[in-house]
Amino acid sequence: MLNDETMRIDNSNRATTIRFFFDGQPASARVGESVAAALFASGTKSLRASPREHSPRGMFCLMGSCQECLVMVDARRVLACRTPVADGMRVETVPEAGINA
Amino acid sequence: MPDFDVLVLGGGPAGVNAALAASAAGLKVALFDENPAAGGQVYRAPISSAMPPTGDLLPGDALRHELDQSAVTTYFNHVVWAVTADYRVDAAGPAGPVHCSGRALIVATGTTERVVPFDGWTTPGVIGLAAATILLKSQGILPGRSTLVAGCGPLLAAVAAKIIEGGGKVEAIADIAGLGDWGRTMPAMVSRPDLMREGFHWVREIWSAGVPMLSRQTLVKVEQAHDGLHATLAPCDAAGRPIAGKQRSVVADCIAVGHGLTPSSEITRLLRAEHRYSRQAGGWIAVADQDGRTSRPRLYVAGDGAGIAGAAAAGHHGTLAGLACAIDLGTHLGTHLGTDLGTDAAQLRSRVQAARQAHAKAARFGRSMAQLMALRPGHTDSIEPQTIVCRCEDVTRAEIDAACDAGAHDMNQLKAWTRCGMGPCQGRTCGDVAAELLAARVHGGLREPAGCLSARTPLRPMTVEALTGNFSYDDIPIPMAAPL
Numbered sequence: 001m002l003n004d005e006t007m008r009i010d011n012s013n014r015a016t017t018i019r020f021f022f023d024g025q026p027a028s029a030r031v032g033e034s035v036a037a038a039l040f041a042s043g044t045k046s047l048r049a050s051p052r053e054h055s056p057r058g059m060f061c062l063m064g065s066c067q068e069c070l071v072m073v074d075a076r077r078v079l080a081c082r083t084p085v086a087d088g089m090r091v092e093t094v095p096e097a098g099i100n101a
Numbered sequence: 102m103p104d105f106d107v108l109v110l111g112g113g114p115a116g117v118n119a120a121l122a123a124s125a126a127g128l129k130v131a132l133f134d135e136n137p138a139a140g141g142q143v144y145r146a147p148i149s150s151a152m153p154p155t156g157d158l159l160p161g162d163a164l165r166h167e168l169d170q171s172a173v174t175t176y177f178n179h180v181v182w183a184v185t186a187d188y189r190v191d192a193a194g195p196a197g198p199v200h201c202s203g204r205a206l207i208v209a210t211g212t213t214e215r216v217v218p219f220d221g222w223t224t225p226g227v228i229g230l231a232a233a234t235i236l237l238k239s240q241g242i243l244p245g246r247s248t249l250v251a252g253c254g255p256l257l258a259a260v261a262a263k264i265i266e267g268g269g270k271v272e273a274i275a276d277i278a279g280l281g282d283w284g285r286t287m288p289a290m291v292s293r294p295d296l297m298r299e300g301f302h303w304v305r306e307i308w309s310a311g312v313p314m315l316s317r318q319t320l321v322k323v324e325q326a327h328d329g330l331h332a333t334l335a336p337c338d339a340a341g342r343p344i345a346g347k348q349r350s351v352v353a354d355c356i357a358v359g360h361g362l363t364p365s366s367e368i369t370r371l372l373r374a375e376h377r378y379s380r381q382a383g384g385w386i387a388v389a390d391q392d393g394r395t396s397r398p399r400l401y402v403a404g405d406g407a408g409i410a411g412a413a414a415a416g417h418h419g420t421l422a423g424l425a426c427a428i429d430l431g432t433h434l435g436t437h438l439g440t441d442l443g444t445d446a447a448q449l450r451s452r453v454q455a456a457r458q459a460h461a462k463a464a465r466f467g468r469s470m471a472q473l474m475a476l477r478p479g480h481t482d483s484i485e486p487q488t489i490v491c492r493c494e495d496v497t498r499a500e501i502d503a504a505c506d507a508g509a510h511d512m513n514q515l516k517a518w519t520r521c522g523m524g525p526c527q528g529r530t531c532g533d534v535a536a537e538l539l540a541a542r543v544h545g546g547l548r549e550p551a552g553c554l555s556a557r558t559p560l561r562p563m564t565v566e567a568l569t570g571n572f573s574y575d576d577i578p579i580p581m582a583a584p585l
Contacts, residue, residue, distance in 0.1 A: 068492065
C-alpha cells in the first residue's frame with residue numbers, strides 16, 4: 001500500500017508524476033500535491049533559516065497560518081503549503097534567509 | 102448598495118451551513134475561503150491523485166455537493182486580508198484582488214493549532230498534528246517512515262491510526278492526558294455512539310500495531326541527529342508539568358505534536374466586537390448569543406472559531422448563524438426589499454428550534470473533547486528559559502519573562518518590547534502561549550488583563566502585487582498640489 005521510497009500512500013497508481021526543482025535539485029510530485037508536501041515526502045524538510053538565529057526551518061502547520069514554509073516561485077514569495085506543484089516549476093529558497101545565510 | 106446580503110468568511114462545516122441556511126432563506130450570499138474547495142480543515146478535500154480508487158463518498162462530499170447546488174457565490178482560493186466596519190471584504194485571489202460588500206457578515210474562520218513550545222520544536226521535521234492530518238488525508242503522504250505522535254486530544258489517536266492504515270510506523274503516542282481525563286469524557290462519548298465507535302476503531306488499530314500508548318507523558322526536547330530526530334519524553338502531572346521520573350528517548354524521522362486548538366478570532370477582534378477569554382472554549386472568543394449574534398449589529402460568529410465544540414456542532418452552529426442572519430435582515434429589510442422574508446419568519450424560527458437542539462447535543466461531545474485539549478498552566482510554566490516561544494522572531498521564554506519583569510503588562514506591550522508576535526504569522530502560532538506566560542508572571546494567572554494581540558490588516562502577509570492587481574499608471578489619481 002505504501003511506496004516506501006516516496007512516502008506516498010498508494011491508493012490508485014493512476015497518478016501522474018511530475019518533476020520540479022528546489023534550488024536546482026530535481027524533485028518529483030504527484031499532480032495536485034503542494035510544494036511543501038512533495039518536498040517533505042522526498043526528505044527535504046529545511047526550507048529557510050530563521051531571520052535572527054539563522055536556525056533551519058521548514059513546514060510546520062501546512063495550512064497557511066504559520067508562514068514557516070515561505071519559498072520563491074517564479075521570483076514571487078509564496079507559501080509552499082498553499083502552492084500546488086506545476087511540471088518543471090523552479091522553487092528557490094528566499095534570498096535573504098537562505099539555509100546558509 | 103452592498104453587493105451581497107451576507108458575506109461568509111470560512112468554508113468549513115460552519116461557514117458552508119451558514120451560507121446554505123441564509124441562501125435558502127432568500128438572501129444573496131457570498132462565501133470566501135483560502136482553500137481550493139469547501140470542507141475546512143476537518144473535511145479538507147483530497148487532491149485528485151490521493152482520492153480513494155473506489156470513488157467512496159468522503160466526509161465533506163455532501164457538504165461540497167450541497168454548496169454546488171445552492172445559489173451561493175463562492176470565492177475559493179481567496180485569501181481575505183481586510184474586513185472593514187461597514188462589512189467590506191478585501192481578498193486576493195488567483196485572478197487578482199476582489200472587493201465585496203455585504204449587509205451582514207458571518208465569521209466562521211475555525212481555529213489554529215496550539216503547540217506549547219519545547220526545546221527543539223522549530224527543528225524541521227517537527228510538525229503539528231493538524232499538519233500531519235493534512236499530509237495523510239489530503240495529500241496522501243506519510244509524515245515519516247517512523248513518527249512520534251505527541252500532545253493531547255483526540256487527534257493523537259486519529260493521526261496514529263491514519264499512519265498505520267497508510268503503512269507507516271508509529272514509534273509511540275505520548276499523551277499528556279491521563280486515563281482519568283479520558284474517563285471523564287465517557288458520559289459525553291456515550292451520547293455519540295457513532296463517534297465513540299470510530300475512536301475505538303482507531304485504538305484497536307493502534308493496539309494491534311503494537312504501538313506504545315503512553316499517558317501522562319510530555320515531549321520535552323527534540324534534537325536533530327544523523328539517524329533522525331531524537332525526542333525526549335518525560336512523565337508529567339495533571340497540569341502538564343514534567344515531573345521527576347524515568348525519561349524515554351524515541352528516534353523518529355517525523356514528530357507530530359499538538360496541544361489543542363485556539364479559536365481564530367482576528368476578524369471579530371479587528372471589528373471591535375466584545376470578546377471574552379474562555380479556557381474551555383480554547384481562548385479569546387467573541388461574546389455571542391446561542392445563535393452566534395455578536396455585540397455588533399449584523400456580525401455573527403459560527404463554528405469552532407466561536408469556541409471549540411467540534412465539527413458536528415460547527416455545522417449546526419453555522420445553520421443557526423445563517424438563520425439568525427436571515428431573521429435579523431428580514432425584520433429590517435423584508436418589506437422594502439419586496440421579498441417574502443418577513444412572512445417566512447415563523448418558519449425560520451421553527452428551524453432555529455430544531456438546529457438549537459441538534460447543536461446542543463453535538464456540542465456536548467465536542468466540548469468534552471475540547472476539555473482534553475485545554476491549555477494546562479503547568480505545561481506553559483515549564484517552558485525552559487532558552488526555548489523559543491515566538492518562532493517568527495526567535496523570541497525566547499527568558500526574553501518574555503525579562504520584558505514582563507521590566508513592566509510589560511499586556512500582550513501589545515510585550516510585542517512592542519520583544520517583537521514576540523510581530524513576525525509574519527502575526528502571533529497566530531505563539532500568541533496564546535505568550536499571553537499565558539505573561540498572565541502567570543504579571544497577573545496571577547488571569548488572562549483577561551493580559552489581553553491579546555491587536556488584530557491588524559493585512560490579516561495575512563501580502564505582496565503589493567497581490568493587492569494592486571493589474572493597473573495602469575494613468576488610473577492613479579494625482580491630487581492637485583497645495584496652493585502655496
